[in-house]
Amino acid sequence: MANILVVDDEHGIRELLWEILNDEGHTVELAENAAQARAARLRERPDLVLLDIWMPDTDGVTLLKEWSTTGALTMPVIMMSGHATIDTAVEATKIGALAFLEKPVTLQKLLKAVEQGLSRGNLRKTVPLPMASVATAVAQEATSVMVAEKADTGPQAQQNFELDKPLREARDEFEKAYFEYHLAKENGSMTRVAEKTGLERTHLYRKLKQLGVDLTRGKRNGV
Numbered sequence: 065m066a067n068i069l070v071v072d073d074e075h076g077i078r079e080l081l082w083e084i085l086n087d088e089g090h091t092v093e094l095a096e097n098a099a100q101a102r103a104a105r106l107r108e109r110p111d112l113v114l115l116d117i118w119m120p121d122t123d124g125v126t127l128l129k130e131w132s133t134t135g136a137l138t139m140p141v142i143m144m145s146g147h148a149t150i151d152t153a154v155e156a157t158k159i160g161a162l163a164f165l166e167k168p169v170t171l172q173k174l175l176k177a178v179e180q181g182l183s184r185g186n187l188r189k190t191v192p193l194p195m196a197s198v199a200t201a202v203a204q205e206a207t208s209v210m211v212a213e214k215a216d217t218g219p220q221a222q223q224n225f226e227l228d229k230p231l232r233e234a235r236d237e238f239e240k241a242y243f244e245y246h247l248a249k250e251n252g253s254m255t256r257v258a259e260k261t262g263l264e265r266t267h268l269y270r271k272l273k274q275l276g277v278d279l280t281r282g283k284r285n286g287v
Contacts, residue, residue: 065089066182069110071101071127072144073119077167081114084174098122105131110139112181115161117145117152125156132160140181144169150235240275247277254279 068090070081075096082092093108095101098121104110117124124143131137143156146167153164162184163177229237243257250256258265272279 065091066111067091067093067108068178069093069095069101069104069108069113071095071098071104071113071119071124072116073097074116077116081169081174084171085178088175088178090178098124098127101127105136105139112178113139113141114165114178115141115143117143117156118147125152125159128156128159128161140184142177142181149231150238151231236275239271240277243272243275243277247272247279252279 065088068085070078070085070092072078072081073096078094078096082094085092093104093110095104097119101113101115105113115124115128122130124145128137128141128143131141137160140162141160142163142165143153143161144165144167145152156164162181165173165177243261246257246260250260254265254268258268261268263271
């Protein structure tokens with residue numbers, strides 16, 4: 065089992081993550097701000113860090129950048145936020161974050177991200193790479209993590225997006241690919257897609273029409 069550092073200024077979230085990860089057999093260290101996170105990183109040498117983006121003293125992206133520029137980013141870092149924009153998430157992955165979890169974090173997504181992070185950390189320890197190769201691998205991984213769940217092997221489990229575009233255009237492309245993926249995965253079932261994405265059916269239908277999503281595509285792929 066692993067040593068995991070959870071950094072979040074919200075007490076309830078820290079305690080919830082501690083309970084979940086502790087039940088999985090991990091050793092969990094908690095920090096409520098960047099200062100505590102710096103000390104815990106030096107003291108505990110965590111195998112993985114779950115890092116909140118919005119914190120009162122130093123935000124998570126700034127702390128991540130600090131670790132990266134000082135050579136302290138030797139462990140996988142998974143960013144968390146309930147209010148971050150796509151730009152913020154992309155910035156974090158460019159700096160070196162492995163993945164991004166949107167709050168409220170579901171149990172399934174949390175455990176999957178932790179498993180992937182620890183696997184990546186073990187790979188780095190087992191097969192050391194030149195720094196240039198590490199940077200390239202992290203950048204490539206970051207792009208795919210932002211648009212897909214890596215364990216999925218179903219239709220359109222991975223997508224490539226051009227980030228050198230206006231935010232609205234890039235966001236629409238991402239959302240269209242996201243909904244097309246889930247429609248195909250759920251064989252076109254609007255009910256299951258609504259449950260999966262957390263949207264009310266009427267809102268979901270309007271969103272799909274607005275994005276120009278082919279509502280019959282999922283059913284054709286599922287046949």
